Amino acid sequence: MDLDLNSLRAGVTVLSFLAFCGVVAWALARRNQAAFDEAARLPFAGESASPSEGEPR
Structure with a gap:
């Protein structure tokens, strides 16, 4: 299997999206x-x- 740069970029994009979805679900x-x-x-x-004494108004 030949792994080129575009496949790596697509994989990182998918992993980033899944991480984003996980953070949203956690929040x-x-x-x-x-x-x-x-x-x-x-x-x-x-x-x-009310402002306490010694603080500017």
Whole structure:
């Protein structure tokens, strides 16, 4: 079997697409939703409703 450069490129493309589909499936899995929701709230964890003393307004 003669493996040329175009066959290698096609194989890498297919593997990359499968890896992409795997990442999308992992990101959308319901079992990960709680962890992602918690991570999404991290930037706001230290903020309060009113500015504390010593901070510029």
